Structures are given as structure tokens and as C-alpha cells.
Amino acid sequence: MERAIRTMFILAILLFLLLYSGMSFFFGSMGWIWLKHAFGFRHKTTYTLVILALSLAIFVGYSTSAAILQTIGYYWLILAGFGLILLPFATLLFYLFKKKGIRAIGFGVITVYILIFSFGTFYAWSPVVQTYEISIEKNVERDDLKILMASDFHLGTIVGKNHLKRFVHLVEETRPDIVLLPGDLIDDHIEPFLKEEMGDMMKKIDAPLGVYATLGNHDYYGSDNKIIVEEMEKLGIEVLTDEVTMIEDEIYIIGRNDDTDKNRVDIERLVSSLDSSKPMFMLDHQPNELDVAAFNGIDLILSGHTHRGQLFPGNLITGMLYENDYGLLKKGDLHSIVSSGFGTWGPPLRLGTRSEVVIINVEFK
Structure with missing residues (x-):
């Protein structure tokens, strides 16, 4: 019985890591596409290192009990998680507008994120x-x-x-x-x-x-x-x-x-x-x-x-x-x-x- 529980626990962790990695990769990739095509951004190595650091922040924060890293990691989790909803919708708009307005669509997504974090913070700290x-x-x-x-x-x-x-x-x-x-x-x-x-x-x-x-x-x-x-x-x-x-x-x-x-x-x-x-x-x-x-x-x-x-x-x-x-x-x-x-x-x-x-x-x- 204990062995079965341990196996299920390990499988659950592996599933989480797989989903988390997929979310982070998807959000990071979409962000790179927007920066590249909307602003001509070319520093891919720097961008990749930043995304990797943000993705690892939650794990480093927990292992070191660093509150600031935990908070950064949590916010990244929200960015990547809601990205699964927002970014496909943004992509749909991009193609509906015949591949025009990529900069405006990107700023629209950022505005939605600002609203999520603003209202989310208020609701959390205002009982x-x-x-x-x-x-x-x-x-x-x-x-x-x-x-x-x-x-x-x-x-x-x-x-x-x-x-x-x-x-x-x-x-x-x-x-x-x-x-x-x-x-x-x-x-x-x-x-x-x-x-x-x-x-x-x-x-x-x-x-x-x-x-x-x-x-x-x-x-x-x-x-x-x-x-x-x-x-x-x-x-x-x-x-x-x-x-x-x-x-x-x-x-x-x-x-x-x-x-x-x-x-x-x-x-x-x-x-x-x-x-x-x-x-x-x-x-x-x-x-x-x-x-x-x-x-x-x-x-x-x-x-x-x-x-x-x-x-x-x-x-x-x-x-x-x-x-x-x-x-x-x-x-x-x-x-x-x-x-x-x-x-x-x-x-x-x-x-x-x-x-x-x-x-x-x-x-x-």
C-alpha cells in the first residue's frame, strides 16, 4: 500500500513538472515571437536566460526559503498559467486581422495581465x-x-x-x-x-x-x-x-x-x-x-x-x-x-x- 502511494506521489510530481515545463515553454515562446516581430528584438540568448530564471525561481525559492524568489515564482506561474487562456485567443485575433496589429494585440494582453494582478492583489489583502x-x-x-x-x-x-x-x-x-x-x-x-x-x-x-x-x-x-x-x-x-x-x-x-x-x-x-x-x-x-x-x-x-x-x-x-x-x-x-x-x-x-x-x-x- 505504501509503495503504491509513493509511486502515485512520484507520478504526480512528474506530471506537474511536465505541465509546468510545457506552460513555461509555451509562454516563453509566444513572448519571443511578439518581441521579435513587433519590435525587432534579437537578443534571444538573454531572453532565454531570463525565462529560465523565472521558471526556476519557485523551486529555488522553496529550497532556500527565500520569500522574494517564491513570490517571483508564484507570479511567473500565474503569467504562464493564464497564458494558456490569453495567448491562444491573442493568436486567433492576430490571424483574424490578417497578421496585422501584433504590437497592439500584445499590449492588450499585457493590459489584461495588469488587471489580473491589480484586482488579484486587492482581493487577497483586503478581507x-x-x-x-x-x-x-x-x-x-x-x-x-x-x-x-x-x-x-x-x-x-x-x-x-x-x-x-x-x-x-x-x-x-x-x-x-x-x-x-x-x-x-x-x-x-x-x-x-x-x-x-x-x-x-x-x-x-x-x-x-x-x-x-x-x-x-x-x-x-x-x-x-x-x-x-x-x-x-x-x-x-x-x-x-x-x-x-x-x-x-x-x-x-x-x-x-x-x-x-x-x-x-x-x-x-x-x-x-x-x-x-x-x-x-x-x-x-x-x-x-x-x-x-x-x-x-x-x-x-x-x-x-x-x-x-x-x-x-x-x-x-x-x-x-x-x-x-x-x-x-x-x-x-x-x-x-x-x-x-x-x-x-x-x-x-x-x-x-x-x-x-x-x-x-x-x-x-
Whole structure:
């Protein structure tokens, strides 16, 4: 079994490298054709070296933990990726206009790229507040509860202290009763979090009923998950690792380890000893087991992971992969809410999505 998984992993890497190389070659070739025919550019060796450097930036950036190289690599990935859409269309226009206007068509493509990067940057770094109203038919002392949920911070070399500061301000402005963070707190490795002293900002996250979190897949990838839990606990954030806690002696908060952890406890075992007449809120990073959660009496399950695709047309893919890839979905008495995330993974850009925090106003009946 392990050998088969390893083989599939290697094949996936090879497929990615093949696609990435093809994308880079196609974009570079089309760029050379435009420069040569529109401006008479003749420095092919220099141009080839620049394209090669841009193509390798993401790999060198990851291997050296160089934030600037990672960012350059991510932007190149966006250039080459959207080139698969834009450049064939530009070629079609070139032939429709009988091989005239190549310079104007090229500048038109550049204008589209400027718009992509401008709007994408704004949507990534300008979080909004998304609000949902839900009703749970369980009798508790309080009539309502205001939850602030945020997922997928991906704190690291790209998303850092400044963006975290925006989150703290949103918590202070919205004044929730409780803050819930369902996973991907860290982007693979905790070293940048510690080096940049992001904990100084994160410990300012506060709510009357506490701050609770679970781990996401990226919290495991760097094998720093245990250290992440320890650091978050120091900052006053209780990380629930296949654990259950109770607030005000009447509302359960259940935290599941991410699906990356193959030894994680299943939902049935987590709730088997709980009083099902009390509200049960679950944090589960990946929205994979909604039917199981509904069957076991979970009232509210909070997830992230999908980023809602982050960059169009990624939302079309996440929509096919997940029953609920974004927003509120009700299944019987279960309310599933999936956030597009507060941070970003890979390029610090969003198209068709926004960086967000989620306010959930719960009414108890």
C-alpha cells in the first residue's frame, strides 16, 4: 500500500513538472515571437536566460526559503498559467486581422495581465466580513451566539504580520462571543512565524468565550504540527486535536485532526459520550464528511481548505470536488459553513474570491 502511494506521489510530481515545463515553454515562446516581430528584438540568448530564471525561481525559492524568489515564482506561474487562456485567443485575433496589429494585440494582453494582478492583489489583502444567520433547535440558557470563524491563514513567508494585524482589527470591530479557527494556521513550516514574531500579534486575538482552533493539512506538511500546537497554546489559543471541550457548560466544541492524519479519531467515537441534546459545533478543516457529521448529530461544522479555488477558474474545480466548497449548506439539522480563507496559498492573489472572515449569528430555539 505504501509503495503504491509513493509511486502515485512520484507520478504526480512528474506530471506537474511536465505541465509546468510545457506552460513555461509555451509562454516563453509566444513572448519571443511578439518581441521579435513587433519590435525587432534579437537578443534571444538573454531572453532565454531570463525565462529560465523565472521558471526556476519557485523551486529555488522553496529550497532556500527565500520569500522574494517564491513570490517571483508564484507570479511567473500565474503569467504562464493564464497564458494558456490569453495567448491562444491573442493568436486567433492576430490571424483574424490578417497578421496585422501584433504590437497592439500584445499590449492588450499585457493590459489584461495588469488587471489580473491589480484586482488579484486587492482581493487577497483586503478581507471582507461574510455573515450567516442560522437557527439551532436546542434549548440552552443563552438565546444567541455570535461566532467569528476564519480559516487558512497560511502564516509564513508570504502571509505575515501585516495581514494578521488586519484580522485582529476585524475581531475587535465585530466583537464576537467566540473565535473558531478551523485549520491551516501555518504554511508548512513554523520557522517564519517564530522568526517574524507573529505571535505578538496573534495573542491579541481575544473573545469572551475563548479562541479555539484545529490543524489543517499545511500544519502537518512541515512536520511542525506538535510545535504549532504548543506555540498556539502559549498565545491563548486552544488547539483541539481530536478533542472535545465545552463552553458555558452547555455547548460542545469538537476539534478534529485534519484528514492528513491517518490516525485521527472518527466522528462517531468523538461524539459517542456526548449529550446530544446540547449544541455540538465541530471544526474540521476539510469539508469531506458532511453526511457522517449529520448522522452523528453535529449541528454546525466549520471548514476551510478549498479557498473557493482562490483563482478563477479554480472555483469550478473545487465546486466539482466538494459537496460544499463555499458558503452555507444545510443537510437536515446540520449546518455546514465553508470559508474561502483569510490568507492565501501560493501566489498572493485572488480572482473570483475574497479574503474573508465569517460571522455566524446562531439563534437557539
